[in-house]
Amino acid sequence: MQSIPGVIDAQSGYANGTGEADANYRTVSTGETGFRETVRVEYDPEQVSLDALLLAYFYVIDPTVQNQQGNDKGSQYQTGVYYTNDKARETVERIADIERSRSKAFFVEIGPLVNFYPAEEYHQDYLEKNPGGYCHIPREEMRLFSQLHIDPGDYQKPAAEAIRDKLTAEQYRVTQESGTERPFANEFWNQFEKGIYVDVVTGEPLFSSTDKFESGCGWPAFSKPIEAPALVELPDDSHGMHRTEVRSRAGDSHLGHVFTGDPESPNGVRYCINSAALRFVPYAKMEAEGYGYLLYLFDN
Structure with missing residues (x-):
């Protein structure tokens, strides 16, 4: 958290347990105090949003396991997010x-900070x-x-009814119902104009023309996103295939799929994205x- 610009301080500690007398590593490690090993994050909202901090957190944890992260096991390692006021709660x-x-199992505790x-x-x-x-978090991340x-706080997901009003039927089918448009019959598959491609729902920047090949x-193909955390990659076993689905971070729009070993890609990676999920900004x-x-x- 301290590596993120806008974070003032990150303090390690123990939260939501039995009380101050038990708030020490030896006692908490017994797993009998109710304490979770927790980080208190102080940040400047003028420099970074709470959305950004939370989505960064979810990027590096595994929400599908209970009382564990990485090689660490025990109730003190249970993941959670604990808010301190109503605005943060929302x-x-x-x-x-x-x-x-977007998770098959979700064990992250969500609740108020008690202590x-x-x-x-x-x-x-x-x-x-x-x-x-x-x-367990790689230093590269x-x-x-x-x-x-x-x-991502600048590109929050609208309410469901607003999304339906904003999108065409095809855009809605693709982004909200995980549909796929026809190859070679979509807006951007053969466009190479200079600019960026953003989530059609939220406007969050996703891809640059510099990485389009x-x-x-028959669909827009990119070798990489503008920033990796802007995308969420999930296993997709639908239609009898084993693929990796790509969704947008803030809007949770279905975008397409990502493949490796592509001989046409400069780095072997192909983000195969539906045009209907994108808006192009010249x-x-x-x-x-x-x-x-x-x-x-x-610039280059």
Whole structure:
């Protein structure tokens, strides 16, 4: 969390347990206190949204396991998000509903913060003190979040009725009902104009024309997204196939699928995306439409 710009402080501790007398590593490790090993995050909402922090959290945890993360097992390792006021509660519950809807099992605790006690000093900034220490979150992902430009809080998912009113029947079928449009008969499959492609539902930036390549698949093909956390990848065993579905982070729109080993792709990866899930913003209009902060994508 401290790697994310806008986070002021992240303090390790113990939350929602029996009380201060038991809030120490030895006692909490027994698994009998109700405490969860927890991080208190202080952030500047002018620099980063709570949406961004929550979606970053869900990006690095496994919500499908109970009382466990990585190699750590026990009730103290149960995942959870604990809010401190009603405004935060609304955001937490909204994001949790999105994450719950795309997970076959969801064991993340969602509720109010009852109590919090800082952990011992040797637990604070643990990886700075112990560079070789264990953490189930790869360091590459920590570095990734320190370099992000897109804040999903700027692109929140509208209410269901607003989505239906906003989209065409085809856009709704693809994004909300996981449909697939016809190959070679969609808007962007053979377009290579300079600009970015955004989620048609929320406007969240997803792909750049700099990563679009000619593909024989009949749909828009990209070698990578603008930022990896903007996409959610899920196993898809529908239609008797084993594929990886791609959905948008903030809007939870069905976008398409991602494949590896593609000989046409410059890096072997093909994000095969439905045109109906995208809106194209030409380079010349990016500044006017609020995407000027991504003009750096075209500097080279």
